[in-house]
Amino acid sequence: MTLPHALNGLSDIAADYDILLCDVWGVIHNGRESWPAACEALTRFNDGHGHVVLISNSPRPSSDVVAQLDGLGVPRDSWRAFVTSGDATRMELAKRAPGPAWIIGPDRDWPLYDGLGLKPAGGAEDAAFISVTGMIDDETETPDDYRDRLTAGAARDLELICANPDRVVQRGDKLIWCGGSLADLYESLGGRVTMAGKPFGPIYDLALHEAADLLGKPVDRSRVLCIGDGVVTDVLGANKQALDCLFIAQGIHGDAARGPDGRLDPARAADLLKAETTYARHAMLDLTW
Template sequence: MTSPTLAVGLSAFSSLYDVLLCDVWGVIHNGREAFPAACEALAAFRAGGGEVILISNAPRPNAGVIEQLDRLGVPREAWSLVVTSGDATRKLLAEHAPGPAWKIGPDRDDPLYEGLGLQFGEMEAASFISCTGPFDDETETPEDYRERFRACAARKLPMICANPDIVVQRGDKLIYCGGALGELYEALGGQVLMAGKPHSMIYDLALAEAARLRGGAVERERVCCVGDGPRTDLRGANAQGLDVLFIAAGIHGQEILGKGSLDVAMMDHVFETEGVTATWAMAELVW
């Protein structure tokens, strides 16, 4: 496995690309504060004529993510468009309407379901499961759902998981996401359907939007994905045959940056364990 090229900043190779498909959590903010240097880097790429599509596994339509970006102080100049797992997942949900669905996740994710004609019910009456994450991601773990998932798997209920992320960084803490629940459900024999990263539906949507913004077809070799998640960002980019910039200071920051600088041997170990590769790598996204 070839190690990615270490880059001092995005400016070192930005001329190779017209479009960045950039992750959000762990790259441009941590859920509590924006990363100014990352925002400046993306704004500089756009100022040079490129497009930045933020591609997030947030389980809500993009309006909610845009509201959060504004609240955290991410400048509008840093991005061209936002595409979310929620946007892509709505198609899967519509195919299973009217349900009823057993809805797992916090109330803040309810915009995902607006206008789809879905009905909701308790687990025992459901025809499928819709999962955006734990009900309480501050306190719950996947183990809190094991027995209920065992019963659902026995009934062969499919699960639509709107957020494939296993964990995400919130401040200095890692919290469980929908993907952790989906992973457990699969381990118990359940069927899990996903549209977000690393699955193809969200990339199809993002690339179609990129073509619209550019006014014509986008050459795939001129697209680079940016992210901190080997299982989602890197695996998705690899499956699409797209170049990818790995940001080490995200969910694997403690392992890969534990000595204060990027530990190439540890990064390569993480990549080998996950079966992924990257084209470029840097500790944090900077210009």
């Protein structure tokens, strides 16, 4: 397997790209605080090279997540457009209105359903499909807490729409289960799953549409760089779209790609990628300029 090229900073390759499709959670913040060096790198790219489009597997619409970014101290000048899995998933949900939909997830994700005209279902017995954004209490619950309930849905052959394909994210110093882990469980029970976020095509269609608007012309895909720490979401999504990728090898992977000298070990980074049969052209431990 070809090893990713270890970068000293984004500035090494900034001139090669017009558009960055940059992941959010795990690259520019950890759910508790933003990382100034990563934000500065994106701001400097915006200032002198091209445009940053944030592309997140958040299950909420992007308009609802901007306040979260502001609250975490992510500067507005570090990005030019923002698309989420929630934006892409709303299109899937609208096709299935009025449902009824058996909705699983925390109250904070309810903006996903605003204006769609979906009727809520009490459970598998009276639902037309299932919509999952994540655990109801992601601080304490695990996917196995939902096994019995999801088994009932699979037995009725209900389709599950998952608004967040991430399996886990880093919140502070903890890893938190996400909607993608419930989708994995549902598939293991024989259920049908539909997802529109990374690594699937709909969210990239939205992001590249935003990029074309920013450029004022069609996007040259050879000058688009995807940045992210999720192998089965960010890196696989870039591979599926035939786009270059910068793998942020720390993030949810901890020190797995760090060598004895404390720097990125390309071979260890490649091992993380190889586990999911993916490839990244470039790699860094953390995003910096």
